[in-house]
Amino acid sequence: MTDIVDHATRSRMMSGIRSRHTKPEMLVRSMLHRQGFRFRLHIKQLPGKPDIVLPRYRAAIFVHGCFWHGHDCPLFRMPRTREDFWRMKINRNRENDDESRDVLLIAGFRVGIVWECSLRGPTKDLYRVSQTLCQWLRSEERTIEIRG
Numbered sequence: 001m002t003d004i005v006d007h008a009t010r011s012r013m014m015s016g017i018r019s020r021h022t023k024p025e026m027l028v029r030s031m032l033h034r035q036g037f038r039f040r041l042h043i044k045q046l047p048g049k050p051d052i053v054l055p056r057y058r059a060a061i062f063v064h065g066c067f068w069h070g071h072d073c074p075l076f077r078m079p080r081t082r083e084d085f086w087r088m089k090i091n092r093n094r095e096n097d098d099e100s101r102d103v104l105l106i107a108g109f110r111v112g113i114v115w116e117c118s119l120r121g122p123t124k125d126l127y128r129v130s131q132t133l134c135q136w137l138r139s140e141e142r143t144i145e146i147r148g
Contacts, residue, residue, distance in 0.1 A: 025051045046060060047103040061113075073123075105143070111142070113145045
C-alpha cells in the first residue's frame with residue numbers, strides 16, 4: 001500500500017509532531033496543579049527525561065502517546081506503509097521506555113505512566129485519571145500505569 005501523500009509532505013507532517021508540551025501532557029500537568037502538586041518538567045539529567053517530576057514525592061510521570069509507544073488500544077494502529085521501519089521504531093521506543101523505568105526505579109524514584117487513551121477517546125475519564133494519580137502520589141506504591 002502506498003501513502004496518500006508524497007514523501008516530502010509526510011516528512012513535514014511527522015516532523016511537526018512535538019515530543020514535549022503535548023496536549024495530553026498539558027492536561028495531566030493541569031490536573032496535578034489543580035490538586036496542589038508542584039513539579040518540574042523534562043529534567044534532562046533523569047533517564048528518559050520524564051514529562052513531569054515531583055521531587056517531593058520522588059516521582060516521575062511519563063505521558064505516553066499510544067501511537068509512538070505502541071499501546072494495545074483503539075488509538076494505536078500500525079501504519080501500512082514502511083511497516084518494517086515503524087515496527088522497529090516503536091519496538092525501540094518500548095525498549096527505551098522499559099530501560100528508563102528500570103533505571104529510575106533503581107535510583108529510588110517512583111514511576112507513573114499515563115497513556116493518551118485514558119485522556120481522550122471513548123475511554124476518557126479525566127476524573128478517574130486525576131484521582132488515581134493523586135492517590136498514587138500520596139501512597140507508597142512504586143509504579144502505576146493508567147490506561148484507557
